[in-house]
Amino acid sequence: MASRIIRMPGIKDVAALAGVSASTASKALNDTGQLRAETRERVRRAADQLGFRPDSRGRALASGRSFTVGLITTDSSGRFSIPIMLGAEDALSAGEMALVLCDTRDDPLREQHYLKSLVSRRVDGIIVTGRRTEAREPIDVPIPVVYAFSPSTDPDDTSVIVDDHGGAASAVRHLQSLGRERIAHVTGPESHLSAQIRAASTMGAARAGFVGQPLYGEWSERWGRHAVDVLLRAEPTVEAITCGSDQIARGVCDRLRELGRSVPDDIAVTGFDNWSVMALASRPPLTTVDMELEELGRRTANLLLDVIAGEPRRGQLILPTRLITRESTLGT
Amino acid sequence: MASRIIRMPGIKDVAALAGVSASTASKALNDTGQLRAETRERVRRAADQLGFRPDSRGRALASGRSFTVGLITTDSSGRFSIPIMLGAEDALSAGEMALVLCDTRDDPLREQHYLKSLVSRRVDGIIVTGRRTEAREPIDVPIPVVYAFSPSTDPDDTSVIVDDHGGAASAVRHLQSLGRERIAHVTGPESHLSAQIRAASTMGAARAGFVGQPLYGEWSERWGRHAVDVLLRAEPTVEAITCGSDQIARGVCDRLRELGRSVPDDIAVTGFDNWSVMALASRPPLTTVDMELEELGRRTANLLLDVIAGEPRRGQLILPTRLITRESTLGT
DNA sequence: GAAAATCCGGAACACGTTTTCCTGGACGAA
DNA sequence: TTCGTCCAGGAAAACGTGTTCCGGATTTTC
Numbered sequence: 001m002a003s004r005i006i007r008m009p010g011i012k013d014v015a016a017l018a019g020v021s022a023s024t025a026s027k028a029l030n031d032t033g034q035l036r037a038e039t040r041e042r043v044r045r046a047a048d049q050l051g052f053r054p055d056s057r058g059r060a061l062a063s064g065r066s067f068t069v070g071l072i073t074t075d076s077s078g079r080f081s082i083p084i085m086l087g088a089e090d091a092l093s094a095g096e097m098a099l100v101l102c103d104t105r106d107d108p109l110r111e112q113h114y115l116k117s118l119v120s121r122r123v124d125g126i127i128v129t130g131r132r133t134e135a136r137e138p139i140d141v142p143i144p145v146v147y148a149f150s151p152s153t154d155p156d157d158t159s160v161i162v163d164d165h166g167g168a169a170s171a172v173r174h175l176q177s178l179g180r181e182r183i184a185h186v187t188g189p190e191s192h193l194s195a196q197i198r199a200a201s202t203m204g205a206a207r208a209g210f211v212g213q214p215l216y217g218e219w220s221e222r223w224g225r226h227a228v229d230v231l232l233r234a235e236p237t238v239e240a241i242t243c244g245s246d247q248i249a250r251g252v253c254d255r256l257r258e259l260g261r262s263v264p265d266d267i268a269v270t271g272f273d274n275w276s277v278m279a280l281a282s283r284p285p286l287t288t289v290d291m292e293l294e295e296l297g298r299r300t301a302n303l304l305l306d307v308i309a310g311e312p313r314r315g316q317l318i319l320p321t322r323l324i325t326r327e328s329t330l331g332t
Numbered sequence: 333m334a335s336r337i338i339r340m341p342g343i344k345d346v347a348a349l350a351g352v353s354a355s356t357a358s359k360a361l362n363d364t365g366q367l368r369a370e371t372r373e374r375v376r377r378a379a380d381q382l383g384f385r386p387d388s389r390g391r392a393l394a395s396g397r398s399f400t401v402g403l404i405t406t407d408s409s410g411r412f413s414i415p416i417m418l419g420a421e422d423a424l425s426a427g428e429m430a431l432v433l434c435d436t437r438d439d440p441l442r443e444q445h446y447l448k449s450l451v452s453r454r455v456d457g458i459i460v461t462g463r464r465t466e467a468r469e470p471i472d473v474p475i476p477v478v479y480a481f482s483p484s485t486d487p488d489d490t491s492v493i494v495d496d497h498g499g500a501a502s503a504v505r506h507l508q509s510l511g512r513e514r515i516a517h518v519t520g521p522e523s524h525l526s527a528q529i530r531a532a533s534t535m536g537a538a539r540a541g542f543v544g545q546p547l548y549g550e551w552s553e554r555w556g557r558h559a560v561d562v563l564l565r566a567e568p569t570v571e572a573i574t575c576g577s578d579q580i581a582r583g584v585c586d587r588l589r590e591l592g593r594s595v596p597d598d599i600a601v602t603g604f605d606n607w608s609v610m611a612l613a614s615r616p617p618l619t620t621v622d623m624e625l626e627e628l629g630r631r632t633a634n635l636l637l638d639v640i641a642g643e644p645r646r647g648q649l650i651l652p653t654r655l656i657t658r659e660s661t662l663g664t
Numbered sequence: 665g666a667a668a669a670t671c672c673g674g675a676a677c678a679c680g681t682t683t684t685c686c687t688g689g690a691c692g693a694a
Numbered sequence: 695t696t697c698g699t700c701c702a703g704g705a706a707a708a709c710g711t712g713t714t715c716c717g718g719a720t721t722t723t724c
Contacts, residue, residue: 008451008454008474053448053451053452054452055452055454056452056453057389057392057398057453057454058393060389061389061390061393066389071433078410078414078418082410085433086410086435089433089434089435090435093445093449098432098449098453099432100430100431100432100433101403101417101421101431101432102425103421103422110425113425114425116385117428117430119340120385120386120387120388121388121389121430122340122387122388122389142340220613221613247609247613277579277609277610278609281552281553281554281579
């Protein structure tokens with residue numbers, strides 16, 4: 001149990017114990033000013049002895065910075081924003097920055113509430129992230145902002161986004177390198193930008209080998225299973241299916257197995273997301289495109305630190321994806 | 333783009349614009365002291381006009397509180413701690429408290445680092461949560477702490493935990509109410525406390541109807557599928573299988589279907605977690621035990637607020653689970 | 665009409681740190 | 695000796711609030 005709270009030692013207590021003034025103690029602990037080495041050491045020992053931790057509220061006030069950044073996410077369930085968050089937190093904690101979490105639950109009112117709160121806290125910067133890859137309206141605050149995953153509609157804002165285009169193309173090229181030419185694509189709702197981009201990019205990379213039209217549906221295993229029936233009826237000679245998500249790909253694999261088609265011997269399958277609970281549990285495990293969201297979070301945080309330091313990097317930074325190859329294309 | 337950062341208006345700017353002193357402005361905005369209504373209104377208008385947001389660093393310093401709580405989690409992937417976190421954040425944001433996120437990634441060194449950082453920030457309180465239900469060593473800080481999901485080993489600490497016992501029993505009672513008596517149990521590693529408790533509780537509730545021994549394995553679909561083979565060989569007359577997780581239950585359903593057994597007509601199945609990506613995608617969708625982790629997060633946060641307010645609630649608070657019934661026991 | 669009560673608002677301080685400026689002493693050079 | 699230089703450390707201000715105390719002005723009471 002935490003001992004009864006008395007009072008935490010302040011720098012004045014340290015100074016008193018070391019027999020110096022508060023300002024001298026500050027200099028000693030921060031390696032600044034002109035002090036004898038012996039004095040520095042004495043102050044340090046006093047600080048250690050008292051378990052002194054400088055009060056960052058005072059420091060924040062004096063330095064004009066709060067050493068805090070806010071993370072605004074609209075994605076409560078967090079499939080995408082959680083890894084981004086963790087990456088950002090990782091990068092920030094290295095620099096003694098803290099990250100305060102604000103989940104708006106897609107409610108504009110809550111978003112306003114959080115923005116006011118963050119401004120009130122004089123946060124050094126804000127990271128904005130969302131569930132979709134569609135550009136979102138920028139937020140209006142007199143504080144450095146970087147957008148992650150969902151870019152700002154203002155091209156002058158700083159955004160870090162996933163290379164959906166390259167990701168989809170990499171899956172196709174991988175299949176082609178395995179000798180598969182006749183490629184189909186099953187993905188989510190056509191209203192989703194990421195579905196559109198992945199589909200367009202797949203068609204572009206597959207060129208003449210692309211069979212039929214992209215099959216738009218929903219981001220679910222059920223749709224993946226159903227799409228297989230639709231596809232095989234129309235295009236029985238298909239050699240590979242790239243999917244817009246791992247969920248869809250898993251449904252595709254399940255249905256193919258039920259129909260007695262071997263994956264990948266008869267038909268190779270790829271997913272998108274590298275969502276381990278889907279990609280690894282699928283039978284067979286999925287070759288899939290990893291968006292490297294944690295790295296995206298790290299990059300976003302570092303970019304934000306640059307902006308805070310006064311080196312604004314305007315525009316969109318597009319991060320590469322990584323293709324993870326597994327049995328659904330390689331076999332055992 | 334955020335307009336160039338000039339300087340945020342302080343309370344002195346508001347005061348100057350309203351033609352009063354800073355202290356008067358403070359009183360006007362905080363509804364304290366003795367002021368004419370007219371003066372109050374004038375100050376408020378000035379504040380609005382300037383878009384004044386009080387600097388919470390100053391406020392924190394003056395009030396002795398930071399209006400911030402830290403959340404320490406060891407669970408980077410976040411299956412369990414994410415909903416807890418969101419619930420806590422929800423409860424805290426209502427009280428104008430911010431939540432700073434600290435993911436230790438199970439590294440004691442990082443944990444120490446974060447603790448120092450939180451103490452430095454003079455956080456008002458700390459929530460500690462983990463991946464397992466095993467009790468964990470308490471943290472040593474002169475700040476109010478509440479443990480969520482993973483209780484503290486010190487029974488005098490405040491912990492909020494899930495009623496694994498009641499959850500498992502509720503699934504069994506549900507099956508019994510449907511006329512199923514011969515019940516088996518498939519769960520995770522015996523080394524996991526939650527697996528042990530759920531198994532013991534299942535056996536206790538099933539009484540004479542319990543068939544064989546609990547099947548311990550791993551938290552995976554693969555194990556669920558395999559366990560079905562083991563179970564049916566030894567106990568062909570089983571009427572229902574309760575599982576220690578939704579992943580296992582999904583594997584069980586898949587294997588039963590492959591073997592031509594109908595769920596639930598031949599054998600009913602229940603899961604644990606209500607992890608929607610498993611429970612809803614399973615064929616059929618799973619009757620399962622929801623641990624209500626978001627509510628747990630909310631309760632934890634509110635408890636912490638109580639402790640901060642000086643009303644310590646010692647000991648373990650065990651929150652009830654909720655049984656979600658779906659087709660895997662009810663049929664269509 | 666004078667004393668007392670009431671109301672309004674300002675000055676000063678506290679919170680904990682960093683930073684700027686300044687002073688007193690030691691020392692070397694002329 | 696005297697002046698200048700350099701060094702070690704202290705005093706005070708600054709950051710932005712909230713709060714306590716106090717004085718002046720207005721109203722009430724006798």
